[in-house]
Amino acid sequence: MRPSGPLSTQIYNFWDxxxxxxxxxxxxxxxxITLxxxxxxxxEHSSxxxxMLVSAATSVLSSxxxxxPLPLEKYCSQNYMGLFVTAPAAPxxxxxxxxxxxxxxxxxSGLEASSSSSGGGGSVVSSSSATEEDLHLTLAYSYSAxxxxGLEALLQGVHVKAPASWELCLYSRESRFNGLELYRCHRGQDPSHSDSLSLLTGDYVYVSAEAVSACSDGWVTGTSWLTGCSGLVPLNCLVRVPESDTWTLHRGLTITSDGKNIEMTDGTPAHDKLFDDSCEGYSSSSIAGTTSTAIAAPDPSKSPGVQQSGLSLSLLNLLDHSEGSRRSTIVHSDANCSDRLQSLGTTLESGVSVTAATTDVQYHRTQLTQQQIDQLYAKVNKGPRKLSPLYNFPIAGPRKLIVMRHGERADFTFGEWHQICFNEAGLYSRADLNLQPKVPVRKDSPHSFGKDCPLTRVGELQAQLVGEGFTATHTPIHHVFCSPALRCVMTATSVLRAMNIADRLPLKIEPGLFEWLAWYHEGVPQFMSLEELVAAGFNIDMNYRHVLPVTRLVPEESCEQYYTRSGRVSNALLTATRLQGGTVLLVAHAASLDTCTKQLIGGHPRNSTNMTSLxxxxxxxxxxxxxxxxxxxxxxLVEPPFRSPTHCANHTYDWTIWRQ
Structure with missing residues (x-):
């Protein structure tokens, strides 16, 4: 059971x-805590x-x-330390x-027999408070005498009555990486030899424990999480990280503070399902047969030496060539890649765990049928989406990446505009002609508009001019990925409308494209859900699977980490669209113009002072x-197809000056 709040902080302090x-x-x-x-x-049964998890939780908690706060009892022995759930919560x-x-x-079949124990981690000695069926959160095990x-002394800093909230989760992981240890690259590496592995800062690498212990020259064979490619990598650029960093979350249910209900905090697969077959050429069924194992703490009945690890399957792992590995791997033909996708016919191992809710943002990314999507569109008096293909892939010619900043934002122009435009009843009335005549319906309005504002009318015009520029310069846009910020969604929509393709090219909302989180000291903004965006009239690809989920956005990230995140996301998107070719448009933020291209062209991240000055x-x-x-x-980097629109400032007009 992974708590959020003070208890979580204490546990991580204990580990640090x-x-x-x-x-x-x-x-x-x-x-x-493993259930x-x-x-x-x-x-195919993951949905x-x-x-079933929703039904089980709803049925039990309603009665x-x-x-x-969850009643916990601290347990400490020579070989295990943890927190055990006690009555009346345990039943x-x-x-x-x-x-x-x-x-x-x-x-x-045979599920009940194979899942009868509740494992929670470590080897627990026999006692009245620590039995095999007990639910427990492991703090430490398999440590030396x-x-x-030292650990016993640190345990005093973990208080079982510290506040916490909890989330029921359905996780999976890929079993073919069992027995491997997970590392993160803290320093990028360009391959110096044909057998070395190309890595970006922040990449995950899998290495066997045997290879690490037998290493004599500082080099080991590792497998990149980002590309699925294997090669030699220096140990001095790797740092060991928890294996759960690459687990895949399929469903999240936050237990309400009264313990009687659940709230959807859906965390559909973040890394394993990137694109649907309608626009990218990859069908979800091609990925559905992947091998994964469930998140579960080490079983106390197993020997301490048994390592349980895994890798969440990403579509990128199925490709033998990617942007990050183009210098060190052989390029396979499109047919070979397609055959490899279709040949994967293994099984998914799944499980349920109770983990902490890390954010209030809700992304309900359940698989919707075309009829359900059409019904959502019907609510805003729109007909079904046109399904005729806009382009015939693959696109000939060199691939291009265009990164675009959003248009003029309401808060930078009018300050606390939402406090002026909304009355006490929550009704909206624009205070200036440059504000939107109406705003979309969303959760926690108008407060949620404070950190996620819309464009101004001028901002929409700016984006429209860019769309006209693409048309005038014969620059087609084949793929559109968008930051979840409302201003970016509105910008991308205005661009495509000006190109007359807005109804045929749905937006793929990618949380990993959001701007530097160090500017958001109060936490990640509450973005509009996909359903809210569709209800507001935006053409959203409901089947797109993001590279990075909102829950992985960390407000404390450094400037280097921001560059790494942006580089990895843009790299992943280019890799996944490689077979189709064409031009990829990323609609994001000002810094994105540099952070999404810097590592792609072989550059190094800027420091915060240099970046903010630009x-x-x-x-x-x-x-x-x-x-x-x-x-x-x-x-x-190449010259953009046209210059961005230029205009002078138009300050607020005070007509009372004529009374002077």
């Missing part, structure tokens, strides 16, 4: 300080399992509320587990353009 004493096996996972152990099931969680397993057995005194020179709707060389596959 424990690292100074020595690593233990609990640090291979995120804090959590169900591993079980195998076909990946059904999510609904037996979960006591919150409620066990009931949710039983209801879920009974339902899940319909799609997985010399580590015990942002003053980036006007609304500015463009940055890069092009891939058809000979060596390298990218370079």
């Amino acid at each position: 300080e424990g690292q100074k004493i020595g690593r233990n096996a609990a640090q291979n996972l995120m804090p959590h 169900c152990s591993y079980f195998k099931v076909g990946a 059904r399992l999510g609904e 037996s509320a979960l006591l919150l 409620v969680l066990q009931a949710i587990k039983r209801h879920f397993l009974q339902a899940a057995a319909s799609v997985c 010399t580590q015990y005194p 942002l003053k020179k980036v006007p609304y709707c500015a463009l940055s353009s890069a092009e891939e060389s058809p000979t060596d596959g390298l990218w370079s």
